[in-house]
Amino acid sequence: MTTGTRIIYADNAATTFPKPPEVLSEMLEVYTKKGVSPGRGSYDLSIEAENLVDEVRRQVCTFFNGDDPSRVVFGYNATDALNLIIQGLIEPGRHAVSSCLEHNSVLRPLHYFLQQGVIGLDLVSFDSEGFIDPGDVAKTIRPETRFVIINHGSNVVGTVQPVEQIGDVCVERGVPLILDVTQTAGIVPIDMQKWGVSAIAFTGHKSLYGPTGIGGLVARVGLDVRTTRFGGTGLDSRSLIHSQSYPQRLEAGTINILGVIGLSAGIRYIERQGLRRLYEEKMVLTRRLRDGLSAMEGVKLYCARSLKNHLPLLLCNVEGIDPEQVSTILDGDFGIATRAGLHCAPLVHQELGTSPRGAVRFSFGLFNTPEEIEKILRAMEAISRSQRKG
Numbered sequence: 001m002t003t004g005t006r007i008i009y010a011d012n013a014a015t016t017f018p019k020p021p022e023v024l025s026e027m028l029e030v031y032t033k034k035g036v037s038p039g040r041g042s043y044d045l046s047i048e049a050e051n052l053v054d055e056v057r058r059q060v061c062t063f064f065n066g067d068d069p070s071r072v073v074f075g076y077n078a079t080d081a082l083n084l085i086i087q088g089l090i091e092p093g094r095h096a097v098s099s100c101l102e103h104n105s106v107l108r109p110l111h112y113f114l115q116q117g118v119i120g121l122d123l124v125s126f127d128s129e130g131f132i133d134p135g136d137v138a139k140t141i142r143p144e145t146r147f148v149i150i151n152h153g154s155n156v157v158g159t160v161q162p163v164e165q166i167g168d169v170c171v172e173r174g175v176p177l178i179l180d181v182t183q184t185a186g187i188v189p190i191d192m193q194k195w196g197v198s199a200i201a202f203t204g205h206k207s208l209y210g211p212t213g214i215g216g217l218v219a220r221v222g223l224d225v226r227t228t229r230f231g232g233t234g235l236d237s238r239s240l241i242h243s244q245s246y247p248q249r250l251e252a253g254t255i256n257i258l259g260v261i262g263l264s265a266g267i268r269y270i271e272r273q274g275l276r277r278l279y280e281e282k283m284v285l286t287r288r289l290r291d292g293l294s295a296m297e298g299v300k301l302y303c304a305r306s307l308k309n310h311l312p313l314l315l316c317n318v319e320g321i322d323p324e325q326v327s328t329i330l331d332g333d334f335g336i337a338t339r340a341g342l343h344c345a346p347l348v349h350q351e352l353g354t355s356p357r358g359a360v361r362f363s364f365g366l367f368n369t370p371e372e373i374e375k376i377l378r379a380m381e382a383i384s385r386s387q388r389k390g
């Protein structure tokens with residue numbers, strides 16, 4: 001498949017591009033035939049639209065091995081879902097455990113409540129390979145800890161955390177574990193029940209190959225999340241109290257049905273291809289790039305010695321050149337799209353020593369090819385050589 005443009009797209013951790021044509025055509029079909037407001041009208045088409053959304057709740061619940069499809073809550077994206085869960089669980093005087101690997105979509109809400117004096121907060125760090133030690137999580141949990149929230153896969157260094165062990169710690173201590181699976185959903189299988197995970201937040205537009213504007217939360221039965229936004233749900237309209245049954249408890253207003261259908265088509269698409277096969281293909285490219293870059297004079301790679309438990313992304317810098325400039329040259333001179341800077345995760349860069357300028361990230365998706373990796377390597381060689389020559 002070609003991207004329809006001449007660029008080599010290596011920014012799939014920001015959003016996957018392009019989307020499979022199957023996803024787009026399913027979205028179009030639904031919107032031309034059934035895209036009315038779900039759960040609001042009593043006419044057949046509205047009931048059909050509601051059934052479609054409920055079917056996708058079941059699909060998403062199965063995909064992540066949650067335990068109740070009504071606890072699949074749709075929102076705009078992962079940021080929205082993370083805000084829902086964080087704000088819906090926080091209680092004054094309680095404490096949260098998180099990590100330095102988090103994205104701002106976790107760090108900023110937590111920091112806000114910390115600054116307001118509402119909660120206490122501890123952030124665990126990561127080792128030189130980019131992994132959190134579950135023992136550190138255990139040490140930071142206090143009697144008043146309300147939840148542990150961890151980034152399953154780092155959007156900066158690419159490591160996939162040992163969540164099964166972190167889950168064991170949380171289950172033993174009776175503290176809910178919330179996972180931000182934004183980067184891992186669609187790349188590695190996620191098993192909420194097996195891992196003892198109480199809730200996940202996901203986004204549709206990355207490796208689930210759906211559109212932007214759809215994401216959500218999957219919560220386990222037993223984790224009660226407070227309503228933090230209120231409005232119409234299509235249920236019990238006479239009451240001025242927001243519906244407390246799931247999923248309406250956490251959903252207000254008309255659902256993004258086009259996004260829900262796109263999400264569903266994206267999940268079906270990757271399942272048809274096989275997650276394991278897709279992952280292996282992307283890791284072959286990532287390993288080739290890692291080997292090429294690590295042998296290159298003047299290029300520094302971060303945390304990529306072992307690519308076990310790793311996403312198909314790599315972080316690097318060319319010595320002596322600002323990462324933004326490297327990214328601009330890659331784009332302007334070689335037609336390669338990358339993401340430079342802090343990747344909305346300032347603490348990771350602080351720990352790596354790459355703050356405040358950050359680094360350059362290459363991230364791969366379904367449509368990258370081995371030839372593209374060779375072109376990236378030649379481009380990086382040319383940039384570092386011209387820098388060395390001064």
Ligand SMILES: Cc1ncc(COP(=O)(O)O)c(C=O)c1O
Nearest residue numbers: 077078079103105155180182203
């Ligand atoms: C780890 C992580 N969490 C959360 C987000 C936020 O995702 P979204 O922009 O879809 O809300 C991102 C986005 O890059 C991310 O990488």
